[in-house]
Amino acid sequence: MLDIIQLENLAPMAIVLVPLVTGIVEVIKRATAVESRWLPLISVAVGAGVGLLIVGLSVYGAVVGVVMGLAATGLWEFGSKASK
Numbered sequence: 001m002l003d004i005i006q007l008e009n010l011a012p013m014a015i016v017l018v019p020l021v022t023g024i025v026e027v028i029k030r031a032t033a034v035e036s037r038w039l040p041l042i043s044v045a046v047g048a049g050v051g052l053l054i055v056g057l058s059v060y061g062a063v064v065g066v067v068m069g070l071a072a073t074g075l076w077e078f079g080s081k082a083s084k
Contacts, residue, residue, distance in 0.1 A: 013064060014071060017054065021047045021072040044069035 025043045028034065034042065044066055051065015052058075 010064065010067075013055065014068060017047070017050055017065070017068040018071045018075060021050055021069055022075060024050070025072065040073045043073045047072060 021043060024046050025039060028042060028046070029036075029039060047067070047069020048062050048065040051063070051068060052061045055061035055064050
């Protein structure tokens with residue numbers, strides 16, 4: 001069960017993981033011919049993987065990673081729409 005101590009650590013992890021996931025997805029996008037419609041799914045998958053590696057092999061690590069992947073997708077969408 002998640003306790004308050006783990007949730008307090010979520011914000012500092014977000015500061016590190018969201019840009020990291022965004023960068024990894026950008027590298028994947030430029031290195032492959034992946035269609036842009038798959039990038040949010042790739043972002044969630046990369047986020048889950050990074051979360052599992054950094055936070056630990058646990059459900060909490062996977063959830064944190066998925067949330068960070070979704071946040072990275074939102075950050076990218078916000079940035080792309082704001083620049084238009």
